[in-house]
Amino acid sequence: MSALRHIIYREWITRVRRKAFILGTLAVPLLFMGSMAIGYWLEQGESENSRVLVVDVAGMVSQWDERVESWVPICPDCFPERESLTYRFATEGLDDETFIASDFDVMVVFDDAVLQHHTAMYYYEHVPGFDLQNHLKTDLSQALERFKVKETQDLDFATYQRLKTQISLVGEDIITRDGHAVGRSLIGFVFSLFLFMQILIYGMHVMRGVIEEKVNRIVEVVISVVKPSVLMTGKVIGIGLVGLTQFVALSLLIWLITLAGSAWLEHAEVLKSSSDALVGLDLQTWIAGQSELNFLLDVNWSVMLASTALFYVVGFALYAASFAAIGAAVEQEADAQYFLIPAMAPLLASYFLAVMAIENPEGTLAVVASFVPFTAPVVMLIRIPLGVAWWEIAISWLGVALTAWLLLKMAGRIYRVGILMHGKRPTWRALFKWFRHAE
Amino acid sequence: MQRKPALAISQVAKSFRDHHALKGVNVQVNEGRIFGLLGPNGAGKTTLIRMLTGITAPDSGSISFFGSPLTREHIAQIGYLPEERGLYKSMRVGEQALYFARLRGMQRQEAESRLRMWFEKLEVEGWWNREVADLSKGMAQKVQFIIAVLHQPRLLILDEPFSGFDPINAQRVRDAVVELKEQQGTTILLSTHDMGSVEELCDEVALLNRGEVLLDGPVESLREQARDGRFTLRFRGTVMEFTVAIGASAELIEVLHPEATVGEHEVMMRLAPDTDIASWLHWISGQVSVLACTPWQPSMRDVFIQTVEQRESKLNAL
DSSP: OHHHHHHHHHHHHHHHTSHHHHHHHHHHHHHHHHHHHHHHHHHHTOOOOEEEEEEETTOSSEEEETTTTEEEESSGGGSOOBTTEEEEEESSOOOHHHHHHSSOSEEEEEOTHHHHHOEEEEEESSOOOHHHHHHHHHHHHHHHHHHHHHHOSSOOHHHHHHHOOOOEEEEEETTTOOSSHHHHHHHHHHHHHHHHHHHHHHHHHHHHHHHHHHHTTHHHHHTTTSOHHHHHHHHHHHHHHHHHHHHHHHHHHHHHHHHHHHHHHHHTTOOBOSSOTTOBOOHHHHHHTOTTTGGGGTSOHHHHHHHHHHHHHHHHHHHHHHHHHHHHHOSSHHHHHHHHHHHHHHHHHHHHHHHHHHHOTTSHHHHHHTTSTTTHHHHHHHHGGGOOOHHHHHHHHHHHHHHHHHHHHHHHHHHHHHTTOOSSOOOHHHHHHHHHHOO | OOOOEEEEEEEEEEEETTEEEEEEEEEEEETTOEEEEEOOTTSSHHHHHHHHTTSSOOSEEEEEETTEEOOGGGGGGEEEEOSSOOOOTTSBHHHHHHHHHHHTTOOHHHHHHHHHHHHHHTTOGGGTTSBGGGOOHHHHHHHHHHHHHTTOOSEEEEESTTTTOOHHHHHHHHHHHHHHHHHHOOEEEEEOSOHHHHHHHOSEEEEEETTEEEEEEEHHHHHHHTOOSEEEEEEESOHHHHHHHHTTSEEEEEEOSTTSSTTEEEEEEEEOTTOOHHHHHHHHHTTSEEEEEEEOOOOHHHHHHHHHHHHHHHHHHO
16 A cells, blocks of 8 residues: 555656646646637627517617618617627517527517616527627617616716616527526536546556556566556556646636636726626626626536546546556557557547537437446536536446446556567457456 | 575476476575576576566466565565666656655655665765756666665565676676675575676576576586586697697697797697596606696686587487
């Protein structure tokens, strides 16, 4: 046990103190923010035309125009001509089927409630981009502001500021009636992508570590002191802990950045109430008021973080077992390609399944994949933010853990023979023989 | 003095598919001795060593370690320096040596203090905090040697420990090996092709060839056994005159040092069977001026070559 502890520590410490690890860990939040910025920028550049139906039940922003025989905006300036956005107005909404059959992309319902809560419901079949949502918010807020100003006599600046209105849009999937499903599955995808990357990166570390020990023959000294299975287990645990350390460090880093950013934003009074520009808000309250972001508050972050850590542990062990066996079978990384493709195929498949699951996280494919041990670690994380029963998570995790244990046992048999074999790359048949005759 | 066996290898056999790496090997290594394990490449030395270090197990036969069957629990009492050596490049020198000491169950403080002593002895003390990647080959080998001996093993297995060293450092390591034997009573199993080292260091040897022990025993006794009546003779005169003088009474095998001194020669020769050397010397002294006569003492290199060649020709004849 003591030897295993020393092996684990060596594998861990020699990696976490590397500059590449430290810089890499620090760089992830920056890259994350960078990719968000790029995503936003790309979103801005999206030029697809969207048709929006504004259902103005109370006649606050539109009026009947006899000339054109249709509802038109009272304030045309509030709804400027845009290449990517066309408004149509009506006093009655469409039922679900009619809406789906229509050529409208979004239907916004403008009723009396908008005056009281500054919140308007909007419906969609496909989630509108941030750009479109921003245009809707700006245009509708301006139109409502005009309406309020028109309704108010003796308007002074203070009154105007009080009347200044920011509309919040609350989206809802017309089929699932879940307003934040996609947002939350996106959060799940970020975690599963992270898990996929960690398994891949640190799995390769295991393989390279085994090859290094085999090629420079230090393995002979080590296995003359400890059993090969102990060495392999120590390597898998030690390198696995490096990935876990990075996960914990990143979580803490992002949490600290969020805390610091929140404190700064609050202090600088950057975050304002949508209903009253004079009222400063804390980050959480501000997020709650942002329809594009308030799904962040619906995610159970503790469960998400704990699940990621737990699925990483078993998922990494499952794939690292194969990587260790491959490392023991070859003497150079180039030779490993031959074995890597089939070993990595399930991992890559789980990534593609995860991408597909974003759209439909509760679809049959995603649900089945979240129980298949080879794809479960990556795919289950997409489902968890949407709310998965604890026993489903437990069964999925146990399935991965059991498979990992079996694979570690099998890999250990190949490892103990392969680590002392030198010469040409073995065939699959030879690996099978090593497995059979390892005892 | 009767010594206890540190290692008793009895009827050990090992095969890899169709290749019989060891065929019923019997070897006894006595406690506190330096035992040379000799043999050409592919003789089975590494396979045998790997069994002693617990890396592989014999198909049949038994190995006992200081009287008990060899188990993994004994591995902590064995030090091993393999022929093909390596270190972790991403670690510092002292840290790496400490890692192996801890792996063998040593306490940190004790390990550090012994390491400092060995680093000083082998003159690598300035390298404690340096990266392994910065070490020269010789320096790395010294570190590897220290790793093998640090935990004061009862049995130390050294596979080609002097290869790659310059003569000064090779001597430094030789001295360390002798010191381990004499001061700590360490039993040392030395696998090497360097016959000079074998003669200088080994008390006993075993010669392996094709998985079999061809001969074993104390070095001096093996050299003595290998004597075949040859002797060297130094005389004054020409080789031609000498050849004519000896006639058929002896066989001139080789002229060793032609005209080492002007007018003198040294030759290797063997008498005809049943010839008494004292009478022959008396006789030949009347024919030529004999300056010296020395019985030929074969070196371990000669013993090695002679034994392996004899065995190979026997096998070829079958």
